[in-house]
Amino acid sequence: MKTEDISLFHRIVETGSLVEAADILNLPKSTLSRRLQALEDELEVKLFHRQSRSMTLTASGSHFYDKTTSMMSELEQTLSEITDEKAEVAGHLRILIFPIPELLQISQAIFQFMDLNPSITVEIIVSAEPQDMIRNNIDLAFMLEDSFNENEMVARHVLSETVHFFASPEYLKKVGYPETPCDVSEHNSILFRYPNGRIFNEVPFGQDMTLQVKGNLCVNNLSVCLEATLAGKGIAMMPMPFCQDYVDSGQLEMLFKDTAPYEGKCYLVYPSRRYISLASQRFIDHMLVVLEDCSQTASCNQIAKIRGPIKPML
Template sequence: MNLNDVNVFVRVVEAGSFVGAGKLLSMPPTTVSRKVQQLEANLGVRLLNRSTRKLSLTDAGEQYFCHCHQHMLGIEEANQWVSQAQTYPKGRLRITAPLDFAVMYVQPWINAFLMRYPEVDIELKLTDHQVDLIEERIDVAFRSGVLSDSSLVARRLLPKISVCCASHDYLARHGAPVHPRQLTDHQCVLWGNAVQGQSWHFRSEQQQLDVPVRGRYAADATQLLIEAAVAGVGIAKLPRPLVEPYVERQQLRVLFPEFEIPSGNMYVVYQSHRYLSQCVRQFIDFVLQQLPD
């Protein structure tokens, strides 16, 4: 069924003639008449009684008009809503981010965005794991590491720089290593679900190192690793921005400051398609504006 033919029929009834409908639709009366005939042929029923003086609805046509008129009004309202949403952000925005990154960055961005755009609702899903954006109906994701899905767009936000750190209590009990190679003699707090088979990468002006590490505790949430390091469980490799408050409070001490520990980048990720909603587009642009030059 061609909805355009249905719309033409509704306009004919509203205008009372093919000529009047043609003016509303900017098409010749003959085209209007042909489209109504096509609609009647597809339905297998006459909708209009035609005479040289006027048009009138058949019983079937009257019932059909009542139903179609309401639906066409609904479609027009939907079209207007979508067009307005493309001009001014409104609607629901679903976002996912790791907990630690959300606390430090995403939540302040969301707060400011909600204040600026009162017709936007946001649902935030916190996870340190990558989720399927389509399956989970996610609009925007904040991720680090390698992007495996080529159908997604990833825009770089910030570099991820980590540091090795430990509590003063741990260092008092086990000694403070002065070089990354000495980590093999220490307990480390490890990212992930396994306490074996991990190594940490270090880089300085003179050398690059891959140091195998071991430990008795592994977790896949950064905040838990921080708490474990503060409690003296072992030496942790953690994002520098998250560690700084603990260093300032002397709960943690940074080790090997002459070495960099590159950990990739943080990206904002979204589905790649031509007609990106204004809500998603505005949020991404807003986030990028918050970043330092």
């Protein structure tokens, strides 16, 4: 019995459809169907009730899925323990990245991991839309805090970024400058919606305050948020590196300069109820080392400035 066939079985279970699983895995439906049938023939049990548009597990299929999930996890852990850390690994990784200012740095670290492991294939998905990581066969994701369900994910903190309030000089001239933090609630704010559907309307201020904000515009994309702020549509809370050039040129003003900024955090997450592959484990180890070095030396930021930002993708 091939472990790869068991993995394919898991993907069919998690998508609920042979067609969707074939699309995600980039395999012909006929190939996936044939390998599933071979697995059932070898086990001498029926794993699925086959319907026209979906597939549901039989009692035996459900039992097999539950048992093999833990078995596959233990197998991957064993392989990780006995394999030389410098040995090349193979496999395919689907990586989701929330559109954050560090997108370029993360991408460069992924490219470095691919150089170290030429047999690895990678698919990068940049999206601020909600994604079911299990159903969409996403192995790992870079997401902001509060944008994922902690009960369903294992999360590793990889990046931190200072976040400030910004407004255009035109907006401040027209509406007035908020003298105190409480004044922000009386202004028009540009709201942000996280991938999990939550609207960021209770925003942190300094180290120990939370402000209620309201506004007539809500976005889920940092570039749109920036453009709206530049257009004078309201006050926005954004990462400093994303806005620094516009502050330097006078197109934006940073508010409450004497207050310590809020520190936003980005996490590398993966589903807690799916076994993690050896390739994923090695990738996590690589990213933790590289991004920690980036945070301490700012070397990635220097490279990013030389190569240029990926603003159209944000």
